[in-house]
Amino acid sequence: MNKEELRKYIFEQTKGHSTQELEDASRTICEKLMEHEKIKKAETIVLFWSMKNEVKTHDLIPRLVRDKNVIIITQSADTKPVVPPSDAVIIVPGIAFDNRGYRLGRGKGYYDRYLSKLEENYKIGICFPWQMIEKVPTDSHDVCVNEVIC
Secondary structure (H helix, E strand, O other): OOHHHHHHHHHHHHHOOOHHHHHHHHHHHHHHHHHOHHHHHOOEEEEEOOOOOOOOOOOHHHHHOOOOEEEEEOOOOOOOOOOOOOOOEEEEOOOEEOOOOOEEOOOOOHHHHHHOOOOOOEEEEEOOHHHEOOOOOOOOOOOOOOEEEO
């Protein structure tokens, strides 16, 4: 499957889940994330503002800001994201991920451009279980995450 076919396939898989199932899965993934040693130790977390069909991150924000510096980014070509300190942990969305850490985004290259500037940062991808696939098609500019939580 090429990238566009894979996006359509994953979106169809996601549409097959109820709103409640998506919320329950999001809650489980976010709990795993909150228990992650890298998140517990990090002073700064970079977190995306989730979009439709992504793991919902909105509820994490008030929990994280209690004792962390939190940078919230959005998927927008108009926004120039802040470059965090090198020890910040980056939470990364994706349409699909594989075990090598490659991700499939929405096709605009937003996160790959952003992540390419953050080589030293630890990156954690988050996705629903059905978004983990055997192999994401890649291009030379694609940036890997260090691990994926689903």
